[in-house]
Amino acid sequence: MSAAAANPGADVCAVIVTYHPQTDLLDGVVAAVQGQVGQLRIFDNASPDPALDGYFDGLRARGVEVFRSPRNVGLGSAINHAARAARAAGFAHVLLMDQDSTVDPDMVAQLRAALDRLRAQGPVAAVGPQFRDARTGAVAPFVRIGFPLNRKLYGGPGQTVDCDFLITSGSLLPLDALDAVGGMDEGLFIDNVDIEWSSRARHRGYRLYGVCDAGMQHRIGDLVPLASWLPLRTVVHSPTRLYYMMRNRVLLYRRAEVPLRWAAQDLPRLLLKFAGTAVFLRPRLGYVRAMLRGLRDGLCGRDGPMPSRTGDAHGRGSDPKR
DSSP: OOHHHHOTTTTEEEEEEESSOOHHHHHHHHHHHGGGSSEEEEEEOOOOOTHHHHHHHHHHHTTOEEEEOSSOOHHHHHHHHHHHHHHHTTOSEEEEEOTTOEEOTTHHHHHHHHHHHHHTTSOEEEEEEEEEETTTOOBOOEEEOOSSSOEEEOOOTTOEEEESBOOSTTOEEEHHHHHHHOOOOGGGOSTTHHHHHHHHHHHTTOEEEEEEEEEEEEOOSEEEEEETTEEEEEEEOOHHHHHHHHHHHHHHHTOTTSOHHHHHHHHHHHHHHHHHHHHHSSSHHHHHHHHHHHHHHHHTTOOSSOOOTTOOTTOTTOOSOO
């Protein structure tokens, strides 16, 4: 039996970008994905916890390649660095993973099989799994961008869904397609990196597909009660993350590769996000300040890491996950 038949992911390098990882969750990600791929690499974005030194040494002893950046360079730069390392090591594909997304036992095999079938029909930039919320079990749809509302497509067993974007975590990218489309936009630093790259790929004639038979569990933000008097919960992000969410949306509204219909339907969501956060969530002042700074910097065309209050260009307070 050939190596490819024994392990369909033998030509895949999986990349997990970490920042302040919860080691118990990261252990689960590593255990789930390592046996499905040819190599597993971790790019740690300058997590300051000294206890992680021993933890990462333990992962190295288990065959995981670990690179620890001396500074937080953001998600886009981390992915580009890891993709270059994967290419240099002779891999043909890169699988992008978050530090708390757990893959199903056959996810990589399902993605690889679907990718091979779909590439026989035309250029494909990436395929991705259908993920379930790790807390609620709800299945997330794939999305076609529309106006005034997006189309949510769930598909079914055996189906692949032609979609307009894929979330970063779980996406399988052929490295030759990554070369043709170009790397991740490092200036966005964290948020909407996936939207921008997906839009650029589609703009250049590549397709993106969701693979319904490929499964993953994923977490997005923190679920908290919307208000004490409302039986509703909402996803909450840190003020730093809200800065990037506001700024990068405004930056993308002006990008030629990003569909105008995305900007048209996203702008009301931005306004609702701002108003809802300002009214219902605490600390209100911290959230509002961060969002206003993001909107201002987006309108001014500023990218890169969020400046600290002292103007530190490296944005030491940046949190690329929460």
